[in-house]
Amino acid sequence: MPPDASDSTIAQLALLARRVEREHKARLAAEVLAEQGLRELYQAQQELRLLVSIADTANHASSITETLRFAVTSICNHTGWEVGHVYLNHQLPAPSPLRSARIWNDNLAPAFAELRDFIEQRRLVANDGWPGRVLAARQPLWIRDLAAERDADCWELRAAGQLRATFAFPVIIGEEVVALLEFSCTRVQDEDASLLSLLSKVGVQLGRAVERKISQDKLLYDATHDALTGLPNRQHFRQLLTQALLQAQQRNTQCAVLFIDLDHFKLVNDSMGHHAGDQLIIHVAQRVRSTLQRLEPIRHPDQYAQTLCGGAVVARLGGDEFTVLLENVTTESVPLQAAEQILELLKQPFLINGQEVYSGASIGIALSAPGYYSGDEILRDADLAMYQAKSRGKSRGKVFDRGMRDQAAKRLTIESDLRRALPRQEFLLNYQPIVALDNGEIIGFEALIRWRRAGVIVPPADFIPIADELGLIIPIGHWVLEEACRTLRDWQQHFPRQQPLTISVNVSPRQFRQPNFVSQVRQALHNAGIEPGALTLEITESATMGNPERAIATLLQLRDLGVKLSIDDFGTGYSSLSYLHRFPLHALKIDRSFIARIDGSFQSFQVVHSIMSLANNLGIAVVAEGIETIEQVGHLRALLCQFGQGYHFSRPLPQADVLQLLTRPVLCLTR
Amino acid sequence: MMGIVFNLLEAAVCRTYGEARWYQLLDKAGLDGAYTSIGNYPDAEAFRIVGVAAEVLQLPPGEVLRWFGRESMGMVAERYSLFFTDHSSVRTFLPTINRVHNDEVRKLYPGALLPQFSFEDAPADTLRMVYHSSRSLCDLAQGFIEGTALVFKEQITVEHPYCKLRGDHQCRFDIRFRELMPANSPLVQD
Incomplete structure (x- = not known):
């Protein structure tokens, strides 16, 4: 420093020196802060990366275990800990104890094998060891040194595997721990609060992933299963069938489809209500399942174990239709035997709403064979076979054969023609006289429908059941009623009598059960302008089945209207004698089968005799149907049967011929 | 207290009273004054400087802060x-x-x-x-x-x-x- 340097210069230099020193210190402090900031940033980025990668995997993984496996590996990589393991509820979404998911990140194996075996056998419950404590508290837990923990979970084993610090955290959905992830390392390590906080977030992410997977599975399950029975639905069954067909072709084996249709489901549903119908469906599903459980078990790759019945799959296609898929079928007898067992079990009564209900079923069977290219084809053929079984008298099984396809095609044509028959005015009525057996006088006629299809007359037996199935019976029945009443009016005008001519009209069960049936009858009488007493409605016993009280109410209304009522085909149906006296009947019509045998069969004679006594006691008239011989007339007259009809008197006649007949309305009763 | 507050205080004192006065305040407060704007320092250090300044300037501490x-x-x-x-x-x-x-x-x-x-x-x-x-x-x-x-x-x-x-x-x-x-x-x- 020069000798003339002033004090102020010295002071300034001192200040500068101090500033340099102070700024140097400040810079060092700033660098420390910056480094710390960078480290924290890096750590935050790593944590974020871990969270994002787990969330990302959870979004794209095909299974929960895939997500958990990724999470365990990622956390081990992030923390540098050697061992990671997962406990999982394997019964999701149902609650169940956690068990090892056998998902490991194990960098110590095989030194660790003994502990690993122990853990894999374990069923984790609350407070059982330290993972059990995590389960109970639903909170993450950190143990800095297992060796120092008295109640640490199997610490001897862990110590033998040299594991010291450990932590675990739960994966929670709602209130329930659905998985638990545990990690261990060979160092003693103090609790890291920020790591535990991060892992709690991972736990939340995993919880959401599991929850999402459960929802997806449920959606998939709901979309592929019938809600009422829990059985696979049509769509799912078709998939399984396609798969089974493919396997059968590859392995050169066969599979079979049983198509089951209940015989009286509609009756139960209509008469007892939909709830009862649902109950019946549930019972049927249980019975079919239980039958198949007794069959030889065959492994099946379907993921939904509950739909399997010892290797057979039962499905509900909808309504009262069920299907069974049998795989590895060696002979036709296997599905036949299964069908027989199912039929037998379904024949037994079901207890619905405290009432015994009989259903029965018809089963069609189709076996895979060369030439089948899709499951739908087998299903269609099984359906055809079922239809055949049903048309041959129900409660039976039928194996598909190729002839059925032609019949089905024929039926399809009939169906489509039948739908057009009414608007095309292809129906016509024939009339068969009903004769008083004491004097041979024609007292009236039974109207009988015919279908003129492409110029050929089709008998009722060939189209009425189909019309019934298609629901066409209602408009057809309505037409018959109107037409018969109109015709009767014409005859009454042309042939006035003291006791006016009557007309009998057959009413189908479905028609009878319409809520507005009585008003339809009233309208028909009004339209034709005939007296109600001139109309007799013939109903079968089956029309009154199911809900007799409702049937009685309808019958009473009809009686009050003035219409006469008779029971058709008496003796062939259920002959519900208990109700007979409650029905306001005017007549019973004895079925032709008894009349045909009245000559030769003492039994038939006795049946007719009994019916006559019954009717007499109840004050009901009797009409004998199907009288073909003079001898039959004699027997019936001897039994004091009042009325009769049949070829002996006249076949059913077109309207024009009736006019001719009515010019001489007394028929010959003796030789 | 954020380091920036100390930096601003230093700048205000230096601008108004000169750098020497700032060191005087630091010395009286027993602080080295190496504050970086991104650091965080004890509140007490700031209060000590303000207290010393109030003493030196013969003002109430509130006035110094204002x-x-x-x-x-x-x-x-x-x-x-x-x-x-x-x-x-x-x-x-x-x-x-x-x-x-x-x-x-x-x-x-x-x-x-x-x-x-x-x-x-x-x-x-x-x-x-x-x-x-x-x-x-x-x-x-x-x-x-x-x-x-x-x-x-x-x-x-x-x-x-x-x-x-x-x-x-x-x-x-x-x-x-x-x-x-x-x-x-x-x-x-x-």
């Missing part, structure tokens, strides 16, 4: 002009302070203890602002408000009718606005 606030706001506006450019008045600027604290200050000082302000209904020419802080540095806040008026060349009066330090339930400022100062008017100095 002076510091008023004096330093111009430097703040220079250094962080971004937060000022959208405003031309204390009236619009002050209500944005909470957001600036939450959005910007916390980026650099994640753990900082920052005051919050709330605003209450007041007559048209008045902005009523309530100061919330466990530190009760309301005099510094008042100085900052007055300093902001200097930045915007506004003439305001700041009343402090309620003060927790005086035993009131809140610290409230009523800021009244008068006509604009002429553009070339010198800044008010203490």
